[in-house]
Amino acid sequence: MSKEKIVLAYSGGLDTSITIPWLKENYDSEIIAVCVDVGQKEDWDAVEKKAIASGASKFYCPHVADEFAADFIYPAISANAKYQGTYLLGTALARPLIAKKLVEIAHQENATAICHGCTGKGNDQVRFEMGIAAFDSEMNVIAPWREWNIKSREDAIDYANKKGIPITSTKEKIYSEDENLMHISHEGGDIESPANAVNYADILHITNALENTPDEAEVVTITFNKGRATAVNGEALKPSEVVSTLNTIAGKHGIGVLDWIEDRTIGMKSRGIYETPGGTVLLEAHERLESLTLTKETIKLKKYIGLELAELVYNGQWYSQANLAIQALINQTQEYVNGEVQVKLYKGNILPHSITSPNELFDADVSGFGEDDLFDHHDAKGFINIITLPTKIQKRKGMI
Template sequence: MTKEKIVLAYSGGLDTSITIPWLKENYDSEIIAVCVDVGQVEDWEEVEKKALLSGASKFYCPHAADEFAKEYIFPAVSAHAKYQGTYLLGTALARPLIAKKLVEIAHLENAVAICHGCTGKGNDQVRFEMGIAAFDSEIKVIAPWRQWDIKSREDAIDYAIQKGIPITSTKEKIYSEDENLMHISHEGGDIESPANFVNYESVLKITNALENTPDEAEFVSITFEKGLAVAVNGLKMEPSEVLSTLNHLSGKHGIGVLDWIEDRAIGMKSRGIYETPGGALLMEAHARLESLTLTKETIKLKQMISTEYAELVYNGQWYSQANLAIKAFMDKTQECVNGEVQLKLYKGNMLPYSVTSPNQLFDEDVSGFGEDDLFSHHDARGYINVMTLPTKIQQRKGMI
């Protein structure tokens, strides 16, 4: 009799590694491990080998870094999406794409369920399951952390040792890390308590601590077409190349490190350390170009809508009607966001150097102090009279 199949969102980390033997014990099913390449640096042959040694019967690795950059990261950059005005959503952006790939492979393999290794306290369980539901609302979802007797990462390590599963996590260094093209997040261990000092040099992976950054500044130019970064320092690049190049340049100068206390989707506060060097630089450059090419009213609308957009993405609603509507608005705003931005990188700072655009709304004749054919200094008198009228009336009535 053929066994049923379960597709597992596999990373090769502690949680998903121990999930394979647990699933086999509790479901007597064939486990299909799926590790989606969203730009993380991995030896994919070793990841596959580990999955199979842990008990998976098959391994898939969809390489989706360019899709991730073009269809998920770049729209978030164009929207200037920052959750609570701070976090650049690196993990949240990857989850809907991974969910999409999981469903595709589940359908290909005729699997009866999809399993993820998210804890019951985190955001990713919501993001994965909302993403899965967007493509298959009927398929069963298995979440071991909401079922098994393992209560902590220390318990998980003990279980891995018991089952002979090779892991890199130790009880002394028990950080949970998530890496993709956009960022690397670090949580757990001594990071958890906001009262603890964390030595960044021992935690950061792609970003230099400020003490280790070069003493010489470096200049970088980014070229945009319709809001999308297409070249770095004059070299045309694919979307994933843009991010990986900027990660290297920015990481060298200590840019994009966030040590932050956030409000999770399920209501609790948590502390995390995020490295988003390339994403931070890209968003800064994009905002600089928009300041030159968008009207005041458009910028204001974007700022208002961006807050809601970031909330939707953080809470896993990438495929929601509201989010798709916002994306359509954002796409419209990008039609004239063309040009080149140069920034100076130094000791964690991104300093403006120059910005040029064929669609710039800055007009030197109009904005200068001299006369021009569009605006006369005398025109300001009527404008001020109209704008101050309510204030004058209030003053006459003794209301101010």
């Protein structure tokens, strides 16, 4: 009788590396390691060899960076989505796509369970399990951090050493890092305490610390069609290429480093350091183009809706009815978000340079101080009489 199969969301990092032998000890199942390529830089042959050497019977690596950029990063940029008005959701955007691929492979392999290496305190356990449920509500999920006796990353390192599993984490550098096309996150170790100052040059991977950035500014041109970036510096690129190109350019200038305290889905606060160079420039340029092509009311609505969408995505609800409805609304607002945006990058700053659009709502005649055929200066008197009426009534009644 063949063994049951468990599909493991595998990264090759500390947590998932020790999960393979632990699963084999406690579930007596065949372990299928799945590492979803969402744009992280890896030696995939080495990752596969490590998974097999650790006890996995099979390894899958679906390469989905293009899908990630087009169907997840770009919709978030169109919405100007920032969790708590700050975080660009790099990890949260990748998890629903990874979950989708895990379920596809689990069905292909007739697996009875999907396992992830997320801790019981983190956001990703929610995101993975929400995503899995969206495609297979009956799939069994195994979460070792909620079951095993390993209590800390230090314990995990000891377990890996005991089992002879090669790892890069040490007790001195115990950071938990997540990389994809959009960003790299850093947590754990001395980063955890907000009281600790950290040396960014020792932590950052794709972004220069400010001390190492060029002394010359660089102007970048981004072309948008219906809110989606289609070219950088005049070169037509597919979405994944836009993001990777901007990562290189913006990372050189120290753009997109975020060190902040966030509120996790399950309630506690935590500190993380994020590198999102390309995404930061892309979102800034997109917002500037919208300032020229959207009405005041639409911009106001999008700011509110963007916060709601960011909250849904952060909490793992990418496939929810609410998120799908919001995205339909966002798509409608992007019809005329067309044009070119130039920004100047310098020492961690994104400075405005120019915006042009065939759909711009700026009218030089109307907006200027001179006379034009759409607005009569005398009309302002009646408008002011009407808009100040409530204030005059309150004053008459002694209320102000």
